[in-house]
Structures are given as C-alpha cells and as structure tokens.
Amino acid sequence: MGVGRPAKKYSQAGRIHDVIRLIEARHGITLDELAEETDVNRRTIQRDLGAIEEAGYPLISDWEDGVKVFRFLTRFKDVPPISFTLQELMTLSLLRSQLDLLNGTPFLEEMQSVFRKVNSVLPPRLAAHMERIADVAHPLLQGKRDYRKSAQPLALIRHALLHQQGITLSYRSSGRDASESYRVDPYTLVFQKGGIYLLGYAHNRKALRTFAVERIVSVEPEKERFEIPEGFNAAQALEGAFGIVAEAPQEVRVRFGKNVAYTIRDRVWHASQKIEELEDGGVLLSFRAGGKLEILSWLRSYGAQAELLAPAEWRTELAEETREMAKLYQGEAI
Numbered sequence: 001m002g003v004g005r006p007a008k009k010y011s012q013a014g015r016i017h018d019v020i021r022l023i024e025a026r027h028g029i030t031l032d033e034l035a036e037e038t039d040v041n042r043r044t045i046q047r048d049l050g051a052i053e054e055a056g057y058p059l060i061s062d063w064e065d066g067v068k069v070f071r072f073l074t075r076f077k078d079v080p081p082i083s084f085t086l087q088e089l090m091t092l093s094l095l096r097s098q099l100d101l102l103n104g105t106p107f108l109e110e111m112q113s114v115f116r117k118v119n120s121v122l123p124p125r126l127a128a129h130m131e132r133i134a135d136v137a138h139p140l141l142q143g144k145r146d147y148r149k150s151a152q153p154l155a156l157i158r159h160a161l162l163h164q165q166g167i168t169l170s171y172r173s174s175g176r177d178a179s180e181s182y183r184v185d186p187y188t189l190v191f192q193k194g195g196i197y198l199l200g201y202a203h204n205r206k207a208l209r210t211f212a213v214e215r216i217v218s219v220e221p222e223k224e225r226f227e228i229p230e231g232f233n234a235a236q237a238l239e240g241a242f243g244i245v246a247e248a249p250q251e252v253r254v255r256f257g258k259n260v261a262y263t264i265r266d267r268v269w270h271a272s273q274k275i276e277e278l279e280d281g282g283v284l285l286s287f288r289a290g291g292k293l294e295i296l297s298w299l300r301s302y303g304a305q306a307e308l309l310a311p312a313e314w315r316t317e318l319a320e321e322t323r324e325m326a327k328l329y330q331g332e333a334i
Helices: 012-026 031-038 042-054 086-096 106-121 124-135 148-163 261-265 292-300 312-328
Strands: 059-064 067-072 165-171 180-192 195-202 207-212 216-225 250-256 274-277 283-289 306-310
Touching: 012 031, 012 042, 012 067, 031 042, 031 067, 042 059, 042 148, 042 216, 086 106, 086 124, 106 124, 106 148, 148 165, 148 180, 148 216, 180 207, 250 292, 261 283, 292 306, 292 312, 306 312
Parallel strands: none
Antiparallel strands: 059 067, 165 180, 165 216, 180 195, 195 207, 250 283, 250 306, 274 283
C-alpha cells in the first residue's frame, strides 16, 4: 500500500473499474503497481484480474525486464482488413483438412467457425474456389483418439490455459483402472503423433508432467491464478525427450539394416542425433534422449531391421521380450 495514503473504501466493482482504467491508461502495468494504486494486496488484485477476464476483457500478460506486465489486446475494430492470395487460401485448406485430429474436442467447432468467418469476408469467386480446393489433402489418422468424452475436461483446460488458473484433475494412467488426483498448473497443450497432451507443473510430484487428454477423467478449476516461470518454453522443456515423456536422458545407439536405412536417413528423430553409414548399407543412429517406453515401441515397429545396442539394460529387456514373442509363433495358430 502507498505510504501515507489513506485506504480507499469502495466496493470490488468500483475497484475493478479503477483497475480497468489503469490498465488502459498505462498500456502495461504490474501487479505491484496495481496494488499500490488501489491500496490492496497482490492476491486481491489477482482475483480482480480474474474477474476482469471472466467479464470478457482481452487481458494478456508479458514479461518486460524480468517483470510481468498486464495489458489489453487491441480491439478487433482497430485491425485493418486482411487480404488473401490464392496460395494462402490453399494453405488454409491444407490446415483445414487436418482437423480430424480435433474430432470430439471444443477446438474443432471453433476452427470451423474460423473458416466460416474467413469465407464470409472473401469475394464470392474466391469463397467458391476455396470450397473447391478443400480436398487438396486427405488425412489418414490411423489409431486416432476418440475425444468425445473429453469435450468437457478440454473446455475447462482451455479456460485454465487462457486465464493461468490452476486445476485439479483426476487422471487414469495407462494400465490402471483407478484414477489419481493431481493439482496442476497447466502450461500448454502438446500435439504429438495424433494425440493431445497437457504439459504442466504437478504440485504433488513437484515436477513437470505430461497428461494424455483422453485419460483425464475430470477437471476441477482452482480459484487461484498461477505464474508461468519466466522464460518457460515447451520445446526446451521437452528437448531431452524422444517424444512427450520427460525422463532422464540416456545414450541410445541403434543399428538399422539396409532395407530400412533410407527411412532413417531422411528424418530427424531427435535434435541430438548422429547418423553413421555402415559398410553393409545399414546405418548406425545415435542420440541422447529419455522416454524408454516410447523409444522401445518405435524400435519394435522395425522388427529384425533394428538392433538396439545401448543402453545395455534396455537391450536386455528388449531381448527377453523378443524371446517371449517368438514363443507365440512357434506353433500353429489356434
């Protein structure tokens, strides 16, 4: 509170009006500055900011010189008209064709609304042309997730992501019937191999955790807002993972046979990878990453064309599994 300044006696509604006026006037203001101007504590200001967002104000936050500042987005009426080239329309159509991934989620309806708005501002000739090229790409999503039961949890997660609001979620891990409860600060959604995952800080584990959306049973919003650590970047947080599981990195080496070597050469499997050509036409792939289950699952898809050389304990585990699998094919199918 301001030194020597008498405490202001007014309702929350009056204070929120002042907070809105301050944000608009300063074009960027910190929590401490808002608390100083209104003679309340930071927690009260955080609640006020939540109420302002709930009222529909486009409140955003940014880091400036190590301090978080709050401001309002520019109103849509101030945005100049947007024009599209034919190539840009084709790219939009390409993106539209990939929306099957979002089936059953609230995002699909919203993306369809975006494309309807785009069509509504196009000249009739271009709108018709965009419909004609809507099938320039056709997605084949094998084993895609069914998100119909996840629509409500996703809607609550989306709200929490927009407003930096903590959540408590009930989560059913793979292979378990019972669900566990997690108190989570949701940071971002991650899309990987046709799946949607929530990346956030799990307080009961005191670490970043990744949650498959289809395994989230329920979501309960918390009242308090949280602060995303300054400088947090999802790509950096997962840079040591082979996929979306952030485990301790391991030195991985795999020998691939010549029949599949071309599929290894042509792709980036991990940012740390090194590829060595072998005399028999195969390749040796080396990288440093965590995520044992993901890596072993990937190697299984290559069968006898992939030999795991390291880590040694993973090789032993995969060898035992291979022997068990061989037993299944020793006799005739029943």
